Amino acid sequence: xxxxDNVTFRYSNEAEPVLQNLNQEIPAGELAxxxxxxxxxxxxxxRAINGLVPHFTGGHLAGVVSVxxxxxxxHQPRELADLVGFVPQDPVSGFVTDLVEDELAYSMxxxxxxxxVMRRRVEEILDLMGLTQLRTRPLxxxxxxxxxxxxxxxVLTAQPLVLVLDxxxxxxxxxxxxxxxxxxxxxxxxxxxxxxxxxxxxxxVMQYCDSILLLEDGEIRSGSPSELMQxxxxxxxxxxxxxxxxxxxxxxxxxxxxxxxxxxxxxxxxHSPVVHAVSTQTQQIASLRKLHFAYGxxxxxxxxxxxxxxGEITALMGRNGAGKSTLxxxxxxxxxxxxxxxxxxxxxxxxxxxxxxxxxVGFVPQEPHDLFEALSVGTECKASDVDARxxxxxxxxxxxxxxxxxxxxxxxxxLSEGQQMLLALCIIVAAKxxxxxxxxxxxxxxxxxxxxxxxxxxxxxxxxHSILLATHDVELVAELATRVVIMGDGEIVANGPTPAVITxxxxxxxxVSKILAPExxxxxxxxAHALEQELA
Amino acid sequence: xxxxWLHPCAWWLWSLSLAAGASQTTNPLLLALLICSAxxxxxxxxxxxxxxxxxxxxxxxxxxxxTIRVLFQLIFGAGMGTTILIELPGISLxxxxxxLRIGGSVTLEALLGAFYDGLRIATIAIVVGAANSLASPTxxxxxxxxxxxxxxxxxxxxxxxxPQLTADAERIRGMRRLRGKNTKGVRGFASLGLPxxxxxxxxxxxLAESMDSRGYGRHRAETTVGRRISIGLVxxxxxxxxxxxxxxxxxxxxxxxxxxxxxxxxxLGGVTLWRAGLxxxxxxxxxxxxxxxxxxxxxxxxxVLGIFLIAHSQVSQALVLTPELNxxxxxxxxxxxxxxxxxxxxxxxxxxxxxxSDVDAELRVEVRT
Numbered sequence: 001x002x003x004x005d006n007v008t009f010r011y012s013n014e015a016e017p018v019l020q021n022l023n024q025e026i027p028a029g030e031l032a033x034x035x036x037x038x039x040x041x042x043x044x045x046x047r048a049i050n051g052l053v054p055h056f057t058g059g060h061l062a063g064v065v066s067v068x069x070x071x072x073x074x075h076q077p078r079e080l081a082d083l084v085g086f087v088p089q090d091p092v093s094g095f096v097t098d099l100v101e102d103e104l105a106y107s108m109x110x111x112x113x114x115x116x117v118m119r120r121r122v123e124e125i126l127d128l129m130g131l132t133q134l135r136t137r138p139l140x141x142x143x144x145x146x147x148x149x150x151x152x153x154x155v156l157t158a159q160p161l162v163l164v165l166d167x168x169x170x171x172x173x174x175x176x177x178x179x180x181x182x183x184x185x186x187x188x189x190x191x192x193x194x195x196x197x198x199x200x201x202x203x204x205v206m207q208y209c210d211s212i213l214l215l216e217d218g219e220i221r222s223g224s225p226s227e228l229m230q231x232x233x234x235x236x237x238x239x240x241x242x243x244x245x246x247x248x249x250x251x252x253x254x255x256x257x258x259x260x261x262x263x264x265x266x267x268x269x270x271h272s273p274v275v276h277a278v279s280t281q282t283q284q285i286a287s288l289r290k291l292h293f294a295y296g297x298x299x300x301x302x303x304x305x306x307x308x309x310x311g312e313i314t315a316l317m318g319r320n321g322a323g324k325s326t327l328x329x330x331x332x333x334x335x336x337x338x339x340x341x342x343x344x345x346x347x348x349x350x351x352x353x354x355x356x357x358x359x360x361v362g363f364v365p366q367e368p369h370d371l372f373e374a375l376s377v378g379t380e381c382k383a384s385d386v387d388a389r390x391x392x393x394x395x396x397x398x399x400x401x402x403x404x405x406x407x408x409x410x411x412x413x414x415l416s417e418g419q420q421m422l423l424a425l426c427i428i429v430a431a432k433x434x435x436x437x438x439x440x441x442x443x444x445x446x447x448x449x450x451x452x453x454x455x456x457x458x459x460x461x462x463x464x465h466s467i468l469l470a471t472h473d474v475e476l477v478a479e480l481a482t483r484v485v486i487m488g489d490g491e492i493v494a495n496g497p498t499p500a501v502i503t504x505x506x507x508x509x510x511x512v513s514k515i516l517a518p519e520x521x522x523x524x525x526x527x528a529h530a531l532e533q534e535l536a
Numbered sequence: 537x538x539x540x541w542l543h544p545c546a547w548w549l550w551s552l553s554l555a556a557g558a559s560q561t562t563n564p565l566l567l568a569l570l571i572c573s574a575x576x577x578x579x580x581x582x583x584x585x586x587x588x589x590x591x592x593x594x595x596x597x598x599x600x601x602x603t604i605r606v607l608f609q610l611i612f613g614a615g616m617g618t619t620i621l622i623e624l625p626g627i628s629l630x631x632x633x634x635x636l637r638i639g640g641s642v643t644l645e646a647l648l649g650a651f652y653d654g655l656r657i658a659t660i661a662i663v664v665g666a667a668n669s670l671a672s673p674t675x676x677x678x679x680x681x682x683x684x685x686x687x688x689x690x691x692x693x694x695x696x697x698x699p700q701l702t703a704d705a706e707r708i709r710g711m712r713r714l715r716g717k718n719t720k721g722v723r724g725f726a727s728l729g730l731p732x733x734x735x736x737x738x739x740x741x742x743l744a745e746s747m748d749s750r751g752y753g754r755h756r757a758e759t760t761v762g763r764r765i766s767i768g769l770v771x772x773x774x775x776x777x778x779x780x781x782x783x784x785x786x787x788x789x790x791x792x793x794x795x796x797x798x799x800x801x802x803x804l805g806g807v808t809l810w811r812a813g814l815x816x817x818x819x820x821x822x823x824x825x826x827x828x829x830x831x832x833x834x835x836x837x838x839x840v841l842g843i844f845l846i847a848h849s850q851v852s853q854a855l856v857l858t859p860e861l862n863x864x865x866x867x868x869x870x871x872x873x874x875x876x877x878x879x880x881x882x883x884x885x886x887x888x889x890x891x892x893s894d895v896d897a898e899l900r901v902e903v904r905t
Contacts, residue, residue, distance in 0.1 A: 112817030
């Protein structure tokens with residue numbers, strides 16, 4: 001039972017409060033999903049539950065936040081540790097020990113749980129979270145999904161009544177995300193734990209939640225999913241489709257939507273989806289031939305053949321560890337293939353002098369701030385002009401186009417994740433590299449920012465760039481990509497036009513396609529277009 | 537023997553004993569044997585964990601110590617011996633800087649002496665490095681007294697940050713290069729400092745938050761009386777220790793009395809620590825056991841030290857070697873015995889658990905990228 005009683009919170013260096021006069025109650029045993037655009041105060045709300053706000057962040061908190069009667073006013077986060085389990089966004093940075101078992105026991109050690117009880121609870125949590133096989137493993141050798149499950153398990157051992165998670169699936173591939181969400185679902189059902197989670201990828205979590213808290217401009221609206229989703233500006237494709245088709249009650253899960261779908265199917269029967277116009281000028285930008293890459297005796301890429309054409313947006317998919325990142329790094333010349341050839345416009349990127357690489361191939365890393373070097377956006381843009389050898393002001397003009405709200409004197413690290421991604425993209429695009437590589441560009445981005453990024457990428461592709469993005473975001477792929485390449489175990493297992501590849505795959509199919517399979521509809525936009533024609 | 541972690545204290549006892557033994561001699565043969573035993577034990581019992589990889593670094597450090605020591609001797613060292621190898625251009629220094637020299641004649645004896653001395657320091661470093669790679673730092677943390685727990689945590693966290701920092705620097709350097717930046721040279725290196733530091737700071741804040749939300753630093757409330765007793769104990773034990781040390785050094789009272797005062801101070805200090813531990817609520821999950829292998833490993837170390845100390849007290853010719861051309865180092869029988877004993881942990885200790893038995897290769901690789 002979590003109570004927010006007239007809560008207003010303001011960070012000490014900001015004039016406007018992030019949360020304003022919030023009154024909210026989250027009943028016991030509920031799985032509540034917290035929604036809101038970037039900067040709407042989601043993270044602040046979550047951290048106020050266990051007292052990290054304001055004990056850790058500073059700032060001024062008025063009103064009372066209490067969890068099962070314990071107020072955060074007179075309890076430090078450590079004094080709520082037995083009541084509230086908090087899982088931060090990046091589980092790896094939050095790990096204190098180095099082995100799975102020790103990490104699971106850490107909270108209990110701090111709380112002074114008797115050794116015999118600890119031993120038993122660790123065994124229980126290993127089973128509950130499906131970690132038995134991994135108990136002796138060092139944490140850094142686990143995959144993203146396994147790490148996330150350890151992070152959840154490690155707070156569960158303290159037997160908290162409330163579990164708070166900040167974007168638990170943002171870094172995970174669709175399969176691993178399913179695993180994590182399924183375990184959360186089980187916790188709520190079997191143990192009656194109250195779960196509060198924030199997540200940008202609604203399409204993954206919507207079906208599991210009991211209630212939704214929508215944060216807008218420091219205020220909160222709450223209700224059941226089907227009720228709140230009627231009007232919510234933030235919604236997954238299944239909701240958009242339901243609203244478009246006028247389904248009532250609004251289906252939240254794929255299963256419900258599929259049951260409501262027959263009339264829509266009938267309506268769409270004589271239409272075929274509009275697919276992205278692949279540019280007619282098939283000018284090859286990059287080609288990989290029989291590419292092998294290995295660390296020592298472990299091969300990561302095994303005989304990859306791939307061609308990338310101008311005007312194409314190619315999505316590179318596959319589970320964590322399938323070799324996607326390595327492939328991007330080989331393409332950009334950061335890593336040397338052990339066999340095979342990489343040619344970008346006929347040139348090997350590794351043969352280019354340092355200053356010239358950017359004019360052939362640009363790489364936007366997963367952590368965009370790795371690219372930044374200046375202390376303000378203004379100087380960053382100037383430095384970028386020099387690096388890209390383009391006219392002064394080019395980068396700034398690009399940024400003004402993509403993110404007009406960003407001010408010159410902001411520190412690049414203070415930008416939101418979406419803005420950082422756009423700034424990094426501007427720095428790279430300023431040099432006009434024919435081949436553009438992006439590693440997980442939508443991690444942590446909300447829907448509006450994602451849409452923005454999508455528009456920018458489509459624009460770049462139309463102006464003749466070839467874009468390759470490694471991503472786990474199936475909805476993004478459905479909307480943007482002209483071609484999908486799926487990797488598994490260092491090999492390319494599927495390579496073809498987007499609709500053909502993703503509608504075939506249970507793991508990588510977007511929601512629309514899951515609802516309307518076997519027809520090859522993949523986005524709500526396509527359906528809206530078809531319905532307009534139907535009406536006309 | 538079932539694979540398990542040996543108690544970290546056993547490894548440290550073994551290693552520190554070897555180090556203490558090494559400090560007793562300049563005989564290069566004995567020192568080389570000690571290094572060999574460290575290499576043999578590490579090679580057979582090194583875990584496949586991050587800390588297991590640090591031994592090569594310590595070997596390198598040893599080589600560096602010897603090189604630097606010899607170089608210094610070459611340039612600055614005081615001349616001794618008569619076998620002149622080369623004549624370097626020298627500067628004659630004023631009389632009051634007697635004993636110091638820059639350049640001048642380099643003698644074989646002086647170089648040999650420097651080499652022996654460097655080898656001794658290198659041996660100590662390598663032997664300590666062996667324990668560092670054999671014993672998990674976090675498991676060592678479990679064994680330290682509760683009162684020091686917080687201090688220990690900060691040290692361990694700092695240690696785990698170093699590999700992360702190098703990984704960050706490498707990644708950012710790669711990105712910079714793609715941007716067309718020059719990442720070579722001092723300037724290129726310096727430009728990495730700020731982003732790497734910013735990343736480390738971000739990470740440490742997340743870690744601190746995570747630790748706090750998981751109950752780190754919780755302790756029982758102490759009563760006012762209890763707190764006053766604690767403060768009194770700390771002050772008394774410190775004062776007694778200082779007075780005792782002073783008395784011992786100045787010999788103003790009998791050594792017996794001085795020892796008594798010092799001893800009482802230390803004892804009270806122990807009580808203070810024990811009391812401080814009481815206010816902590818912390819418990820330990822699966823503490824390491826101290827069984828036969830632990831006794832064997834630490835006994836091996838203690839025996840080696842014992843042999844060296846006995847040799848030292850007998851003023852063994854083999855221990856201290858005068859660096860002269862015709863004075864070849866000898867290897868006494870007891871040296872070989874010590875070497876054999878020092879190597880026994882390679883057999884008497886259990887194998888460390890295989891951490892990566894079921895990691896698929898691809899994932900391990902992804903972690904490294």
